[in-house]
Amino acid sequence: MSLSSAIGAISTFNECVTFWQWARSAISSLHSQWSGSQEQELQGRVLQLESGLQVLRDTLPAMHDLINKAEWRSHDDAVAKLLPSLKDAVFDAEDLIDEFRWYEKKVQAEGNASQSPFIDFFDTVIQGSFNKLSVVQSRLNHLSVQLEKMELRGVAQRFDTLVRPETTSLLIETKIFGRDKELKQVLEFLNVPINLKRKRATSSVNASTSTSASNHVNSESGPPVLVIGGIGGVGKTTLAQLICSHQPVRSHFKKIIWICASDDFDVKRLTKKVIQSCTGKEAKTDNLDSLQHALSNHVSNKRLLIVLDDVWDDALKENGQCWKRFCAPFRSVQEGSAMLVTTRCSNVSEGVRTMEPVILEGLQDTIFWNFFKSCAFGSEGSNNDPELECIGRSILPKLKGSPLAAKTLGCILSMDLQASHWNFILESELWELKQKETDILPALRLSYMYLPYYLKRCFAFCAVYPKDYKFQKEHLAELWAVEGFVEPESGVPIQSIGCQYFEELVARSFFQKVSGGYVIHDLLHDMAQKVSEHDCFILRNKSDFDKVPPNVRHLLIHPVGDIDHSNLLSLCKYKKLRTLLCDEVFNEKKNPIMGSWCTELLHMRVMSCLYTKKLPDNIGNWKHLRYLQISGPFSLKIPSTFCWLYNLQILYARESKLQILARDFGKLIGLQKFETQKLTLNSENQLGPGIRLLKNLKFRGALEIANVGILSNHHAAEAELKNMIYLEELKLNIQNREVVEVLQPPISLKSLFLQNYGGSSLPSWFQPQNLPSLESLQIESCGGPESMSLNEIPAFLSLVDMTIKW
Known part of the structure; x- marks a missing residue:
């Protein structure tokens, strides 16, 4: 047909x-x-x-x-x-x-x-x-x-005992490395005499800690709560066990109650466990009121140390009422009682603590090296193979002071004391090594497992970035949104929801705030790469191209070695690719590569490309594209097929000058945010639809509107330039006074260029109160105005540069 x-x-x-x-x-x-x-x-x-x-x-x-x-x-x-x-x-x-x-x-x-x-x-x-x-x-x-x-439909979303065995107060380790400082902090909090070196603590220390502790104990709120926090595998449980086994602690308290809370903070279940710990007998009733009254009687007027190990953020459910309900029976304890909570969730720390938490970091280098040697060689002795010790010292930095990471790698290394095996471990990524369920990455994976599904997708995506990458909240939230990871909520901008997601991950310690942004701890990054190993990949060298997963969805080109044209062209075989982030500079010889990608990679949603001098004519093939970032101080003429990107939401060309045909620009109905150094809307055929679209954009940068009398004042008014609060520079090459009159810029405008203006007087909005931020003014070839009152110019208090021509 x-x-x-x-x-x-x-x-x-x-x-x-x-x-x-x-x-x-x-x-x-x-x-x-x-x-x-x-x-x-x-x-x-x-x-x-x-x-x-x-x-x-x-x-x-x-x-x-x-x-x-x-x-x-x-x-x-x-x-x-x-x-x-x-x-x-x-x-x-x-x-x-x-x-x-x-x-x-x-x-x-x-x-x-x-x-x-x-x-x-x-x-x-x-x-x-x-x-x-x-x-x-x-x-x-x-x-x-x-x-x-496999009976997966009814599986309970809780930790299997295989991957998270129940802990007890008994110290498993025969020797503890480091942690003297943290132990002293906790003993001070507990008001226990400090005797780390078997010497009686000074009275001044005891006096200060006694005052500190008593300030937090009262019958209304129950015992004070000290949180021991840190990422998985850093030694929180071991420190808590060390405290419980410390003889002065055991003498100081009438009883030590140890509860492994894990991921099911059920008040009734935990109350039963506390009663059983107190009495040695299992509670028979299931009535919470009876259980809590019984527990209150058992702990009344007794000086207790209650340890809640491995608390997750479900303890804060019901707006914190769940935690308060659990703590209610402990209001009857004797003054001097205390509660220790170990958690890897910073929001739990903020929700339950009554004083500054003790945050465990990795072990210090010298101590950590001795611990690592004991794991890898079976002893701390220095009479080991010098070559292996040299390789071991090179392995050490990737473990970031984590005791569990040292145990994991130490066990793998100890199986084969050959330099070739140790070098293989050195050159491997931690996430690529096969590990047992009790090793570091499975332990860290528990943090990921406990995330809501929508946060899992967001965090796993971060594996496409290299270690130590500084994340910006707003930027990452934008990417999550365009990738489809953010669930819409009525009336809330989707990128605002993405920022909420980011804050939730910060509260769960997946991101750490540093100067200039946020980072992911190296071991958590290893874990992220493990859970996304089929979806995300980073290309650094030619050899990495042989390791790309066949169904990869998100890819970063972050070259530290030589990557050539043929390597980049080979990416065309990864047909399911959604994200391509390129640190590689694309020169003119490599332009055909992007054209090939537009032909073969038809599911692209996010494209970030540095120093692109040209967009291929077939870019319209990217039906799924939502995010495009291009950079480089170039003038780019956008091909007409660009108007086929109906799904495009965000366009960044911050350093570039773009020329766009307005009739095409008006078809980008999904565009929400647009930043460029300069945007030129030409007058060919239809300027109206293009300029009308501006009112829906968070447009940032410089805007040039040029026509030969085609633009109507009705279309100009629809642009609502006055509300474009991010617009910094505006160039108007328009003769019609009525059109210019309705194109009033926002008060944030810093630079105004008026060209070929034909009105007999300047537009009414050209007043200091309407342009308080104006720094640069240029008027050129404007033969229409009969007079200009230069006396009013000094009233533009921010103005530093003015040019009048012809």
């Missing part, structure tokens, strides 16, 4: 409410091209496609939940094997749904009078049968059935 003779009929379509109504109307309007049975068949296929996509949309939430449950059972080899396939199938489904959103936006942008939407839809979807839908749905169904056979 030929469409060319029937295209004119499309212009007669009435505006349809939905994309699918539009598609059915398109087929009906071209009914002369088909027989009745052919038209009926096409309508049936459209209906089937619409129904199938809705089923797929309805399926996705259940699939996300299944991924979450599978991650809780990822220590099971069979589940771990299926998990990457399940994630990959879900990502494929998301891409498929997203592709249809592009068609919907194309109809919205092009309008019913356009031929383009139907041609694309007809050729790609209907004529091409578009069997991807059934393939994706079938794969999801198959994987779901496989996981159901």
Whole structure:
């Protein structure tokens, strides 16, 4: 069938409410091209496609939940094997749904009078049968059935005892390295005589700590709470066990109660455990009131040390009432009692502590080296193989002072005392090494496991950045939003929700605030790379190209070695790529690479490319693209196909000068934020739609609007330049006074250039109170104004540069 003779009929379509109504109307309007049975068949296929996509949309939430449950059972080899396939199938489904959103936006942008939407839809979807839908749905169904056979549907989202065994107060380690300072801090808090070197502490120390402790003990609030915090594997539990085994502590308190809280902070369960610890007998009743009264009686007027080991943020549920309910029976304890809480969650620390917490960092270098030697060689002795010791010292920095990391690597190294084995460990990434469930990365993975699913996706994405990368909250929130990781909330900007996500991860200690931004602890970064090993990858050298996962979704090119043209071209085989962050400089010889990417990598959502001098003509192929960052002090003419990026939300070209045809710019209906050094809107055909779009943007930078009398004052008014609070520079090359009058700039404007203005007087908004930040003023070739009152210019108090020509 030929469409060319029937295209004119499309212009007669009435505006349809939905994309699918539009598609059915398109087929009906071209009914002369088909027989009745052919038209009926096409309508049936459209209906089937619409129904199938809705089923797929309805399926996705259940699939996300299944991924979450599978991650809780990822220590099971069979589940771990299926998990990457399940994630990959879900990502494929998301891409498929997203592709249809592009068609919907194309109809919205092009309008019913356009031929383009139907041609694309007809050729790609209907004529091409578009069997991807059934393939994706079938794969999801198959994987779901496989996981159901493993009884995954009803799995409890709690830590398996295999990966998080219950702790006790008994000290497991035969020797403790370091921690004298922290031990002293805790003993001072407990008001216990400090005798670390078997010498009686001075009275001044005892006096100060006694006063400090007594200030926090009263019958209304219960015993004071000291938190021992730090990331997994840093030694929090070991320090708590050391305290409990310390003889002066045991003598000081009537009883020490140790409770392993772990990830299920159930008040009734924990109260029963405390009663059993006090009495040696299991509580029979399930009535919480009876349990709490019984516990209150058992602890009344006794000086107790209560240790809650491994508390997670579910202790703060119900707006903190859960924690208060648990603590209520302890109000009857004797003055001098105390509570220790160990946690890796900083929000737990803030929610339960009554004084400054003790935060454990990695062990100091000398102490850590001695501990590492004892793990790797079986002793601290210095008579070990000098070559191995040299390699060991090179391995040490990647462990960041973590005792559990030292144990993990020490165990792996001790299995083979050959230099070749030790060098292999040195050259390997920690996350690539196979580890037991009690080793460092599985221990850190518990922090990840306990995250809500929406935060898991956000944090795992961070593995695409190198270690020590300084994250900016707003920037990362933008990327999470465009990647589809942020769940919309009615009336709240989606990037604001992304910032909330970031703060939640900060509260859970996944990010650490440093000067200039936030960083992820190296060991947590290793853990992030482990949980996202099939999805994220960093390319540094040529050899890394052989290690890229086949279904990689997010890729960073961060060269420290030689990466050539052929290497970059080889990325075209990773068809499912969504994110490409390039630190590589693209010179003119490498321009064809980006063109090849636009042909082959058709699921791209985020593209960040440094020093690009040219955008390829086929950039319109990136139907999924939402975020584009280009940089370099160049003048870029945007190709006409750029207007096909209907999903584009954020465009950064901070150092570039862009020339955009306004008729194309107006089709970017998804664009929300746009920063450039200078934007020129030309007057070819339709300036109105382009300038009208400006009012919906967080446009930052310089804007130039030029026309030859085409722009109407109605369209100019729709731009609402006055509300563009981020606009810093404005150049108006417009003759019509009425148009210029309605293009009043915002009060934040710093630079104004008025050219070829034909009005008899300057616009009414040219007043100091309307432009209080104006620093630079240039008026050129403005023959219209009969007079200018230069006496008023000094009233522009910020003005430092003024030029008047012709």
